[in-house]
Amino acid sequence: MAKMGVGLEITELRLGLPGGGSSCDGGEKKERKRVFSEINGGCNGSSAGGDRNMQAVGWPPVCSYRRKKTIGRGNDQAFRAYVKVSMDGVPFLRKIDIGSRDGYPALLAAFEELFGCFGIGEALEDADSSEYVPIYEDKDGDWMLVGDVPWKIFVESCKRLRIMKRPDTKLTNYNW
Amino acid sequence: MNYFPEEVLEHVFDFITSHKDRNAVSLVCKTWYQVERESRYGVFIGNCYAINPERLIARFPRVRSLTLKGKPHFADFNLVPHDWGAFVDPWIKALVKGCPDLEELRLKRMVVSDDSLELLSRSFVNFKSLVLVSCDGFSTDGLAAIAANCRYLRELDLQENDVDDRRGHWISCFPETCTSLVSLNFACLKGEISLPALERLVARNPNLRSLRLNHTVPFETLKKILTQASKLVDLGTGCFVHHPKSESYHKLKNAMSKCKSVRSLSGFLDVAPRCLPAVYPICANLTSLNLSYAPGINGNELIKLIRHCKNLRRLWTLDYIGDKGLGVVAATCKELEELRVFPSDPFGPGNAAVTEEGLVAISAGCRKLHSLLYFCQQMTNAGLITVAKNCPNFIRFRLCILDPKKPDPVTMQPLDEGFGAIVQSCKRLRRLSISGMLSDQVFLYIGMYAEQLEMLSIAFAGDSDKGLLYVLNGCKKLRKLEIRDCPFGDMALLMDVDKYEGMRSLWMSSCELTLGGCKTLARKMPMLNVEIIDENSQRESALVDDRQRVEKMYLYRTLVGPRHDAPDFVSTL
Numbered sequence: 001m002a003k004m005g006v007g008l009e010i011t012e013l014r015l016g017l018p019g020g021g022s023s024c025d026g027g028e029k030k031e032r033k034r035v036f037s038e039i040n041g042g043c044n045g046s047s048a049g050g051d052r053n054m055q056a057v058g059w060p061p062v063c064s065y066r067r068k069k070t071i072g073r074g075n076d077q078a079f080r081a082y083v084k085v086s087m088d089g090v091p092f093l094r095k096i097d098i099g100s101r102d103g104y105p106a107l108l109a110a111f112e113e114l115f116g117c118f119g120i121g122e123a124l125e126d127a128d129s130s131e132y133v134p135i136y137e138d139k140d141g142d143w144m145l146v147g148d149v150p151w152k153i154f155v156e157s158c159k160r161l162r163i164m165k166r167p168d169t170k171l172t173n174y175n176w
Numbered sequence: 177m178n179y180f181p182e183e184v185l186e187h188v189f190d191f192i193t194s195h196k197d198r199n200a201v202s203l204v205c206k207t208w209y210q211v212e213r214e215s216r217y218g219v220f221i222g223n224c225y226a227i228n229p230e231r232l233i234a235r236f237p238r239v240r241s242l243t244l245k246g247k248p249h250f251a252d253f254n255l256v257p258h259d260w261g262a263f264v265d266p267w268i269k270a271l272v273k274g275c276p277d278l279e280e281l282r283l284k285r286m287v288v289s290d291d292s293l294e295l296l297s298r299s300f301v302n303f304k305s306l307v308l309v310s311c312d313g314f315s316t317d318g319l320a321a322i323a324a325n326c327r328y329l330r331e332l333d334l335q336e337n338d339v340d341d342r343r344g345h346w347i348s349c350f351p352e353t354c355t356s357l358v359s360l361n362f363a364c365l366k367g368e369i370s371l372p373a374l375e376r377l378v379a380r381n382p383n384l385r386s387l388r389l390n391h392t393v394p395f396e397t398l399k400k401i402l403t404q405a406s407k408l409v410d411l412g413t414g415c416f417v418h419h420p421k422s423e424s425y426h427k428l429k430n431a432m433s434k435c436k437s438v439r440s441l442s443g444f445l446d447v448a449p450r451c452l453p454a455v456y457p458i459c460a461n462l463t464s465l466n467l468s469y470a471p472g473i474n475g476n477e478l479i480k481l482i483r484h485c486k487n488l489r490r491l492w493t494l495d496y497i498g499d500k501g502l503g504v505v506a507a508t509c510k511e512l513e514e515l516r517v518f519p520s521d522p523f524g525p526g527n528a529a530v531t532e533e534g535l536v537a538i539s540a541g542c543r544k545l546h547s548l549l550y551f552c553q554q555m556t557n558a559g560l561i562t563v564a565k566n567c568p569n570f571i572r573f574r575l576c577i578l579d580p581k582k583p584d585p586v587t588m589q590p591l592d593e594g595f596g597a598i599v600q601s602c603k604r605l606r607r608l609s610i611s612g613m614l615s616d617q618v619f620l621y622i623g624m625y626a627e628q629l630e631m632l633s634i635a636f637a638g639d640s641d642k643g644l645l646y647v648l649n650g651c652k653k654l655r656k657l658e659i660r661d662c663p664f665g666d667m668a669l670l671m672d673v674d675k676y677e678g679m680r681s682l683w684m685s686s687c688e689l690t691l692g693g694c695k696t697l698a699r700k701m702p703m704l705n706v707e708i709i710d711e712n713s714q715r716e717s718a719l720v721d722d723r724q725r726v727e728k729m730y731l732y733r734t735l736v737g738p739r740h741d742a743p744d745f746v747s748t749l
Binding site: 056064102105109113 | 519520661
């Protein structure tokens with residue numbers, strides 16, 4: 001009989017607002033909690049710990065303009081993406097956390113710091129104007145010029161980075 | 177008083193500038209009412225549906241400066257459907273007819289169209305100042321019209337608006353004859369602008385005191401602008417990314433160090449923290465610093481920057497600052513009056529956040545603090561009690577614990593005693609937002625002690641109707657009350673209906689109100705608009721039965737009855 005009971009429970013029809021039913025955390029008596037989240041701009045996949053805070057609509061009370069600009073976009077966000085960076089002529093590689101940068105200019109500034117390849121920032125505007133050309137290997141294994149796709153898409157698809165020196169860009173055979 | 181000629185009265189009234197005082201003056205007698213209304217140039221309308229434009233203009237025919245607020249505050253948090261209302265168009269059309277001398281328009285949470293902006297720009301010869309805060313419905317085309325047609329424009333201030341950016345030429349639309357700009361703020365625009373046009377604009381407007389750029393304006397342009405704008409008092413940087421060893425960086429640092437008049441700094445919308453030292457030379461002069469839109473600056477860099485800012489009176493920051501950083505603020509910024517700490521990652525593991533520690537440190541070090549907005553991971557009763565003792569001068573105290581209904585983590589008790597201490601100690605408190613686990617007791621304290629309270633925001637708090645009753649019975653000066661997700665129902669709502677006539681508005685969502693209760697209220701109080709927002713109105717679950725729960729209710733006093741522009745999902749009872 002007990003087994004039947006469990007089975008019946010699952011099929012039991014109940015009237016109530018969506019998301020209600022059994023009491024939620026905090027011993028809440030009322031059935032009317034919104035338990036879905038609808039946050040503009042998303043959380044960048046940093047949903048770890050998302051169940052710690054109840055994600056109600058409009059909570060925390062931060063205006064949507066501010067939400068889009070600041071939430072989940074900073075240096076301490078959970079999302080980390082360390083990728084290898086190589087530069088032609090340099091015998092060892094470096095690793096850089098592209099997840100913690102907030103855009104292409106910041107990334108290229110980091111390259112300049114790591115490798116001393118000044119002027120690489122120009123490559124963003126015009127790939128021909130810089131002595132150094134940043135390229136990356138994407139999920140499909142293709143080598144792409146850095147800067148064509150929106151930053152967030154780049155972060156998700158970049159597997160490794162390479163800084164080429166100008167003469168090499170004419171080669172069609174990218175051997176490591 | 178009968179023997180004073182009206183010119184003398186008018187001259188005396190000139191010295192009375194606050195809206196409250198002028199409103200009081202107009203109630204003294206008929207003569208004073210007449211003189212006051214004909215000499216009133218600045219009018220403030222806290223709720224655009226409380227009055228209509230025709231009546232406003234009839235009473236104040238000489239109005240030159242109008243401030244209008246539209247949607248309820250909770251619209252900021254996506255609780256009000258997009259097309260709820262607050263359209264500025266009928267106001268502008270009426271002003272065109274009745275107030276050709278209009279010079280200033282300030283709008284908050286209103287829907288503004290490009291057509292309205294175009295009409296505005298062509299209709300008021302002396303138009304000087306447009307301030308739009310949290311508005312939407314317009315694009316950069318509308319801004320182009322303002323730029324092109326308002327010949328004596330002094331101020332164009334766009335704060336946190338959702339603007340459709342057509343990546344156009346709006347900055348280029350300021351004519352060469354435009355030399356009167358004092359304030360230009362376009363930080364909220366998303367798209368690129370013509371940099372040469374911006375540079376030329378700044379060069380020919382030597383009186384520019386306030387300039388806030390958007391994130392597309394690069395480092396190099398900032399340097400050029402700073403050399404031109406010598407009277408700048410308020411600066412909002414755009415993109416602040418460059419290699420610190422480059423020549424551009426050194427040029428900017430030099431230009432920055434010459435900006436002796438800058439007192440307010442904001443922006444850093446895109447930032448390479450190693451570039452921050454460029455602003456150190458001016459930090460000692462700053463009274464206001466807003467880094468709340470700079471997620472690229474981490475805690476340590478924030479601390480380094482703040483150590484240079486000894487004269488800050490206002491600080492807005494993200495919670496990367498941490499409790500440690502707040503300790504540095506407490507030690508450095510002894511003149512601090514206003515602090516806002518915003519959340520960076522409310523649903524994350526919580527490593528970048530602040531707690532009661534930071535707030536207690538601030539209260540101990542910054543004794544002049546009177547305005548606070550604090551998003552934190554947790555709070556304790558002991559902490560709040562200490563804060564209340566250290567800072568009895570709070571006017572605005574808004575605390576948001578990110579995890580709703582979170583108790584004091586040390587004692588596992590509700591935060592009733594902590595907030596109770598705040599309201600008891602801070603006799604001048606006008607605005608309060610509470611959060612965390614709270615029982616009816618906190619409302620007893622609020623009702624008992626918060627005598628000057630004008631605005632109260634409540635979420636996920638209370639046990640029963642008693643809570644709401646304590647507040648409604650106690651806070652005599654309450655004007656705005658907004659409540660979400662609390663177990664307050666019809667009984668409390670209907671206990672003292674006359675109270676709402678003395679208030680601007682009441683918002684209640686996800687509480688225990690029923691349709692029947694709201695209908696009763698509407699019947700008893702014809703001077704109120706009781707609006708029910710029913711997002712299911714087209715569906716089977718639409719509100720028809722008086723016993724059904726009302727999800728969102730917004731009521732406000734009005735002189736002009738139900739509005740005619742309400743969408744389908746809003747019914748005025």
